[in-house]
Amino acid sequence: MRMSHMFGRTLREAPADAEIPSHQLMVRAAMIRPLGAGLYSLLPLGLRVIRKVEQVVREEMDAIGGQEMLMPVVHPSDIWERSGRFFEVGPEMTRLKDRGDRDLVLAMTHEEVVTDLVSTEVNSYRQLPQIVYHIQTKWRDEPRSRGGLIRVREFTMKDSYTLDTDAEALDTGYEKHAVAYDRIFTRIGLDFIKVGADVGMMGGSKSEEFMAFSPNGEDTLFICPNGDYAANREVAEFRRDDPAPEDLLPVEEVETPDTDTIAKLAELLDIPLSRTAKAVFYIGESGRFIFAVIRGDLDVNETALRQATGEATLTPATADQIRAIGAEPGYGSPVGVEGAVIVVDESIRQSPNLVAGANRPGYHLRNVNLGRDYEADIVTSFASAWEGAPCPVCNAPMKLERGIEVGNIFQLGTRYTEKMGATYLDKDGKAQPVVMGSYGIGIGRNAAAVVEQRHDERGIVWPISIAPYHVSLLSLGKEAEVIEATDRLFAELEAAGVEVLYDDRADRPGVKFTDAELIGNPIRLSISKRTLGAGEVELRLRTETDSEMVPADEVVGRVTGIMADLFAELDPDSGA
């Protein structure tokens, strides 16, 4: 490609509304342009990156037996009604009508279409297992898009689906995906980790996320320094030590004026936070009052609490709602309340003789004990982990990291196939629901994550696997012999299968160097009157600050050799 005719210009300054590096650099480097909130055009340079990410994904999906297909972006709403998600998913899914007043939805994912296809295409256990996938547009009307390509509303996603006869076979397909994903993210040069995750709106039983490390990531991860455990904050567990057993002491009311927070209470009574029981009040989506009880030194993980209660949303209760069940804001305890679902964290069960509210202003109770003084409807774990929390496996203090979710894998089970009647006949001729898994990779987000991890003050430092071009070729000077020599090298490189972005513009050298570094192709070649006089070409890697002079007739071989080395560095089979 000759830069003199490339569509899209580089920008000297980033748009004022771009804050994170990947957003700024991809706009400046003429890869993306904003159209609206969460909507981006891909310019030719950016599209090349996206296509390369897609191709890596495609190769690895094919390698585990995936069959590529393509499903529509617009769906008739009835399949979503049959799965139930038409009613479960909120405004994130866009609904529209066609000219015949028929209800349609814009696809935010494709479980429904796959399941619908399965019901007609799969009839026998002999056809299973299967892996199908497509790489296609998704529309999710996010409440808030952000960060360039990190979180957008319209985006390209690879979604694949495993179809199996039983849970054991599902494990196999799931594990194949875990391996394929490892290879994909390695090949595109990401520094990443697989963590345990919440199943969210996808439902199902098991889910893990692949997280690219980045301070600009939206997720918080807890990671064991010994590699024994890694989880999204939403589901992160930690080791809970059993406190020394104590005899249960009698309940005793204590006057605590103006002590409406746990911190004040602990100070007033001169006890550690861990000797108090904290009450947190929510109203669930069903309208039930959710009364969460947790040890005073811990915080509620609302995702875990939603899971435990089966409530899709939890809204903090108002003071009036709290009083309506017989509790008192600031002085609440589960002792004597009525009409609430009492959910107790494990920390409480393990801790005897805690201080809790007396459900009247200015008073608390000492020596409150679960089972003696009140009963729980649910006892489970819903405490948030924290930086330094003990690893649930080895007890080492966990590190807190930020990550960008670049892929996720879900075991769906029969959630969709049962509802939509996607069955196969087993060996006994009996109809059984197909067991499904669902696996996603956001293509554009991956490209952005790579930029977040691989850039410097001058621009992007692409890994060769997804760089827009392998080589930036610069002609320095307008002398005819320089132009001719650069034209010739351009042709030779292309003939050798090297992808070249040829900066043939009439600009000064500084402009070309700067743009080459901004765009970030891995190999830079420069030809000028000076190099020509010595019969050489200057070669510099984007990752290096020193150049190398290469005899003109060795350049193509040298470049292809470097390319092979660069690809090898990203090769998951090389053991590097």
Add this chain to the structure above:
RNA sequence: CGGGGUGUGGCGCAGUCGGUAGCGCGCGGCGUUUGGGACGCUGAGGUCGGAGGUUCGAGUCCUCUCACCCCGACCA
């Protein structure tokens, strides 16, 4: 949806007390330059986000509205 912020030429910005819109970069032409974002001359390009209002007069004041960004809520 709550909180904060910004809308002036392609990008970055200025615009005082209300007086008829300017700077840098970029872009076209000519000339001089050519190894780290050159210089001179010259030229093109703006419904000042939109609507309404106040006023002799609005980029500027008032009202409404739209869009975008950031934090939170939410989120496969």
